[in-house]
Amino acid sequence: MSRLDGYIARTVMLSILAVLMVILGLDVISAIVDQLGELEGGYQFGNMLEYVLWTLPERIYSQLGFSALVGCMVGLGTLASTSELTVMRASGISIGRIAWAVMKPVLVLIVLGLVLAELVIPMTNQEANSRKAIAKGELEAVGLEQGLWLQDDGEFVHFNAALPGGTLFGITRYRFDENHQLQKVVFSERGHFASGHWELQNSRQTTLTPERADSSIEARSVWDSDISPDLFAMVVPLPSDLSPRNLWSYAQFLDRKGEESGRYWLAFWKKVLQPLTIAGLVMMAISFIFGPLREVTTGLRVFMGVIVGIVFQTVQDMLGPSSVVFGFPPLIAVIVPILASFLLGWLMLKRAR
Template sequence: MKLLDKYIGSTVLMSVLMVTLIIVGLDATFAYLTELDDLGGNYGAGQALIFIALTLPRRIYEFMPVGTLIGCLIGLGTLANTSELTVVRAAGVSISRIVFAASRPVIWVVLLGLLLGQFVVPQTEQFAQSERARHLYLGESITSIAGYWYREGGHYTHIQVVQPNGVMYGISRFIFDDSNNLVQTDFSQRAIYQGDHWVLEQVRQTRISKDHTASERYQTLRWDNTTITPDVMSIVVLKPDYLSISGLYTYATYLETQELDSSSYYFSFWKKVLQPATTLVMVFIAISFIFGPLRSVSMGQRLMAGIIVGLLFHYAQQFLGHITIIFSIAPLMAALVPLLVCLFIGIYLLRRV
């Protein structure tokens, strides 16, 4: 029985790895072609290629559930086409045993995904985004194609480039009084973190009062009394789906303290927490398809079914993520719905076998 488990598991694992590699390769290729439209400044084709290479861990993490589904369909479908699954079932091996054999190697894929999402993806993605922004930065105060906003009470800060080493470029600050009147603005070419404060360089500052304005220039200016730190900015510069689980929870709770909307971050948090279960449910769906409606169809039809189900699951998550923000639905429920629907479909199909 151990030999049979190993054979089924290795077949499924090789198919999952192959499919994931193909999907990630196609996605990276199309992403690189898209990046070629944004070339400019010091951002050339070589820098675009490096950017895509740095985003590969994130793409692997994103496509793991879909790759697992399609890979299981192909791996188990191969065994079904050669009648090996029929022989296994005729030998008295239960479907639950086959589920266990197919799921066991996927657990290693799940663990790899957790490690990527928690430790690798946030680091590589931040470095990729910062290098891309740095090469595109032209020294302007605010542009429409780049930058990040950060609010602290009546202080609004826009930053063009954030680097992981505690350096920022293109810092625009807007300070409002208690009556929401703009009283001061400044723009700095660069800011360097010094442990407990920032040092702004090449500063143009303007103070605004009711009857006049005054402008000054500084070579350097100390920036105190701010919660902006390199650790905080490493979270701000990334999309919710690119953050680690701990980073998502930390920033979501911070947004709540600032009375800002945190639903998108909580939704991404629960989606990442549930991704191991999602990946295993994809295996369950694949097995239910193989023993159910796809037991006697061609490999092309199985592949098409896997792509359709994977896309439906992906877009259902995206749709519910937006619904969460618009209608204030609990993020946990929104993340659970696609998972539970797939699980119930798999149970229903297996009960019919």
């Protein structure tokens, strides 16, 4: 029986990987075409390819559920087309046993997704965005819509780009007095964290008084701050760049501050419940093969898999923003499509028996 389980698992896994490679290839081509319009200055074709490569983990992660759905339909459909599933059923092997054999390779995808979300994507996305900003020359002072803002010891600090490991670019520090009057502005081209403090390079300082403004330049200086490199794993522009652990921490922080945290909770529940999402889609795929798609062609199975995946993603994409706009819990927006997929799959499997 273990040999049969291994055969089913291997067939399904190869189909999932094939589908994932095709979808990922199309996604990469689309990303390259999109980035071509941004080529300018120091951001050339080689930099663009580097940016796309750094974002590959997130692209893989976002396609795991869709690939599992279509891949399972193709793999099981192949077994059905060659009457192997019929022979298995005639030999007394239950649908539940076959479904469990299918779920085994899916567990590998689930573990891969958890590792990517928690450990890999936060680092690679930050690296990609920072390298892109550096290549485009965004190292001088920029507007409020770019970079990262933090408050530190009475100063408002802005960073144009941050690389993992403790390297900052374009550091601008604003200090105000008790009357909210600007006292000092310091811009540093680059900073590196070492020995518990930041070592700054090429700093330009402007001190403002009621009578005049004094300016000075320092090639190297030291900045003592409580801001650590670890903080940049959390303070990023997009919730999708955060790990589930940091999403939880940052959403709770926003709740304590009384600020809007809905989109961070939404991203958190999407990542935490992704294993259930994949399992629900796979259950639907199994139910289709033992139900209405048992005798159809592989092309029709792929088409139906794509349609089901698009419908599932569309429903989740509609409910997610709706939870933020209308104020109902993001958990409901994420879990309703998952429960619907499990229920539909269970009903169809029950009917197939």
